[in-house]
Amino acid sequence: MEYELKVLKINDNKIKQLNELSLYTVKDLILHYPYRYEEMLETPLHDETKVIIEGKLIDEPKVFFKGRLSRLTFHIDYHGETLTITLFNRHFLKKNMHVGMKLTIVGKYNEARKSITASEVKLKGLEEISGITPVYSLKEGLTQKNFQGYVNKALSFYKGHIGNSIPDYLCQKYHLVDRQEALFKVHQPQTRSDVISALRYLKYEEFFKFQMTMQYIKQNRTQNIGISKLIDKEQINKFIQKLPFQLTEDQQKVVDDILIDLSSQKLMYRFVQGDVGSGKTVVAAISLYANYLAGYQGAMMAPTEILALQHYQSLKKLFKKTKVNIALLTGHLSLKEKNEIYQQLEQGKIDIIVGTHALFQDKVQYNQLGLVITDEQHRFGVEQRKALKNKGNKVDFLVMTATPIPRTLAISLYGDMDVSTIKTMPNGRKKVITRFVKGISMKPILKDLKDYLASGGQCYVVCPLVSESEAIEGRNASDISKAMASYFKGQYEVGLVHGQMNDEEKNQVMDAFKENKIQVLVSTTVIEVGVDVSNANMMVIYNAERFGLSQLHQLRGRVGRSKEQGYCYLLSQANNSEQKERLEFLENHHDGFEVSEYDLKIRGPGDLLGQKQSGVPTFMIGDIFKDYHILEITRKDAYEALNQHQDDEKIQKMLVEIKNNLTKNNAYID
Numbered sequence: 001m002e003y004e005l006k007v008l009k010i011n012d013n014k015i016k017q018l019n020e021l022s023l024y025t026v027k028d029l030i031l032h033y034p035y036r037y038e039e040m041l042e043t044p045l046h047d048e049t050k051v052i053i054e055g056k057l058i059d060e061p062k063v064f065f066k067g068r069l070s071r072l073t074f075h076i077d078y079h080g081e082t083l084t085i086t087l088f089n090r091h092f093l094k095k096n097m098h099v100g101m102k103l104t105i106v107g108k109y110n111e112a113r114k115s116i117t118a119s120e121v122k123l124k125g126l127e128e129i130s131g132i133t134p135v136y137s138l139k140e141g142l143t144q145k146n147f148q149g150y151v152n153k154a155l156s157f158y159k160g161h162i163g164n165s166i167p168d169y170l171c172q173k174y175h176l177v178d179r180q181e182a183l184f185k186v187h188q189p190q191t192r193s194d195v196i197s198a199l200r201y202l203k204y205e206e207f208f209k210f211q212m213t214m215q216y217i218k219q220n221r222t223q224n225i226g227i228s229k230l231i232d233k234e235q236i237n238k239f240i241q242k243l244p245f246q247l248t249e250d251q252q253k254v255v256d257d258i259l260i261d262l263s264s265q266k267l268m269y270r271f272v273q274g275d276v277g278s279g280k281t282v283v284a285a286i287s288l289y290a291n292y293l294a295g296y297q298g299a300m301m302a303p304t305e306i307l308a309l310q311h312y313q314s315l316k317k318l319f320k321k322t323k324v325n326i327a328l329l330t331g332h333l334s335l336k337e338k339n340e341i342y343q344q345l346e347q348g349k350i351d352i353i354v355g356t357h358a359l360f361q362d363k364v365q366y367n368q369l370g371l372v373i374t375d376e377q378h379r380f381g382v383e384q385r386k387a388l389k390n391k392g393n394k395v396d397f398l399v400m401t402a403t404p405i406p407r408t409l410a411i412s413l414y415g416d417m418d419v420s421t422i423k424t425m426p427n428g429r430k431k432v433i434t435r436f437v438k439g440i441s442m443k444p445i446l447k448d449l450k451d452y453l454a455s456g457g458q459c460y461v462v463c464p465l466v467s468e469s470e471a472i473e474g475r476n477a478s479d480i481s482k483a484m485a486s487y488f489k490g491q492y493e494v495g496l497v498h499g500q501m502n503d504e505e506k507n508q509v510m511d512a513f514k515e516n517k518i519q520v521l522v523s524t525t526v527i528e529v530g531v532d533v534s535n536a537n538m539m540v541i542y543n544a545e546r547f548g549l550s551q552l553h554q555l556r557g558r559v560g561r562s563k564e565q566g567y568c569y570l571l572s573q574a575n576n577s578e579q580k581e582r583l584e585f586l587e588n589h590h591d592g593f594e595v596s597e598y599d600l601k602i603r604g605p606g607d608l609l610g611q612k613q614s615g616v617p618t619f620m621i622g623d624i625f626k627d628y629h630i631l632e633i634t635r636k637d638a639y640e641a642l643n644q645h646q647d648d649e650k651i652q653k654m655l656v657e658i659k660n661n662l663t664k665n666n667a668y669i670d
C-alpha cells in the first residue's frame, strides 16, 4: 500500500519541494538514503586540521562588527590549556552563552596561536551531541533538519509494518539485520557500526533484487520458444576450412556456443566480448553463414557508417566463394537504390544486410529475419529491442563488444545474457611495441617513422582535436596534417579524417588509406573502433594523456593486427605522476582485460562503460565496483533462490513485484 506524503501532515509547500526530489510517498521518503554521514566524535588537536573538541567557556564572548559581518571571540579551557575561539557571523549565540558552560567546537586548529577558527559552536557538551548524523542530498528550501524530521515521521508511520524482503535463510547466512532495523539504522544511526550493518543489508537487498530480475528475464527467455535452426555442420566446417587462417581456440569455442544457441529452441541472447583484433568479425561471419544456411536472413549493425562499410567489405571478401547475397544500407544511397534494397529485403533476395541503425527503421521489412548482430560497445536499449522485435518473429541476437570488462563483472552486469569471451589472439600476433615519449613534438620519433615508411608501411597519427581550439589545449589534426603533408611532399601522401567530415568524405579517405594511396593518415579518434588496415602498423598519438586507457588500447589495437610488428608512440607532456604511470602501464601491458581492470580502478566504471549507456544499470546504494563482491554473491544466491527455493514465500513475493515492474516499464521483451 502506498501512502501519499499528506498522511504525515507535512505542509503543501514542503510537499511540493519534496516532489521536486521525486519523493511522492511515505515510502519514497524512507528510501531516500543519506549520501554521507557526519560524525561528532572528539579528535586530537593537530595543527591546521579540522578538529572537534569540548571545552569550558572561561570568559564573556566579545562581538565585533564590520558592516554587516560579525566576529565572535571567546576563550575556552581545554584540559587546562586556554584556547582562543573565533566564529564569524553567529554573534546571536552570545546571548545564550555563560561562563562555565560546556561547549563543543568544530573548526580548524592553529598550533602557534593556540586558536581555533570555528565553523560551528554547539552550546552543549560533546557527550550530549556526539554521534553520527546523516546528510541527505536535498534541494533549496529544505534543510537537513526538516528532512530528518520528515524521515523520522515516515519511519514511525511504518514502524511495525516493515517486513523483510530477503528470505530468512539468506538473512541468517549473512547475519543481516532485518529490513526494519536496517531502515531505522540508515536514517537514525547511533554509532558507526549501525551504519555499517544497515548498509550491508540494503546493498545486499538492492543487488539481490537486481540479480533476481536478471535471472528471471533469462529464465523466461529460456522458456521462450525461438526457432530451432537446422545447422548444416558440414557446410559450415567447409567454410571454416577455407578461411585464410585457422580459428583460434576461443574463436572456435564461441562459434560452438553460437551454433548451439541457433539450433536450440530458445532465443539466442549472447554477448561476445573480445580484445581488440582478437577476430570477432569472422565469428560474426560464421554465425551469419549458419543462419543463412538454415534459411534465414541476417542483419549486422555497426555504430558508424565507416564501420558498416568496412564490415560489408570484410564480409563480402569472406563470402566471395559462396552464394550469399550481401548488401549495404547506408544513408548515402539514392532513394531509388534504397527502395530497391527495401524491396529485395522484403522479397528475401538479400541474405545479409549490413548498416547502421537505419536497418531497423519502420520502412525496412524483412522476409525472414533470423539473426541480428550488433557490434555496438554497449548493449541494446529497450527501445531498440522493441524495434527489433517488430522486425521478425523470433530473432536470435548477438552483441559484440571490444571493450573487455572482467568476465565476472560482465556476467554480473549482463546477467540476462549469455557471455562468451575471446581472449586468445591469433597465432603469430606480436605485442604492439608501445613507447611513452615525453613532449608534444614528433621530432624524437621522426627517424623511426621515416625508416618505417621507407620500408613500405603506413602510419596513423592521432590527435585529440580536429582544429585549433581556444578552450582546450592539444594538438589538432588539421594543423598536423598540413605540417606533415609539407614535410613529406613528393615522398608520401598524407590524408586527414575526422568526425566533422561527412561520411562520404571519410569513406573516400579511408579507402585511399586502405589501398595505400595514402601513407600517413592523420585523424581524431574516429578510427578508434574496428578499422582494419593490415599494412598500417605504426601509430603516433599526440597528447596521449587526454585519452582514457581503454581508449588508448582501442586505438593501439588498429596496428599489429597481422603477423607484422606494430608500434605505438604515446606523445605526452604528462607532468604529474599519475598520468605518467598510466602511460607507462600501457608500455608494459597488452591485454585489454588487464587494461580495463586498471582503468576501472583509477577512473571508475563511468569512463569504461560510458556514463550514458542505456543498458548499464545504476544503483541507489550499492557501488558495482566497491561492492563488487556483494554483486557477485547475490548472483549466485539469486540463481539458487529461483532454482531451489522457489516456494519460499518471500521469493514468490519478490517475483510478483519483479514481474509487475517489468511489465510496467515495458522492459519485458519476449
Ligand SMILES: Nc1ncnc2c1ncn2[C@@H]1O[C@H](COP(=O)(O)OP(=O)(O)OP(=O)(O)O)[C@@H](O)[C@H]1O
Pocket: 245, 246, 247, 248, 251, 274, 275, 276, 277, 278, 279, 280, 281, 282, 402, 426, 427, 529, 530, 531, 532, 534, 557, 558, 561, 562
Ligand atoms: N584466427 C585468426 N588467425 C589469424 N588472423 C585472424 C584470425 N582471426 C581474425 N584474424 C585477422 O585479424 C584481424 C582482426 O580481426 P577482426 O577485425 O575480426 O578483429 P576484431 O576482434 O573485430 O577487432 P576490433 O575490435 O579491433 O574491431 C583481421 O585482419 C582478421 O582477418
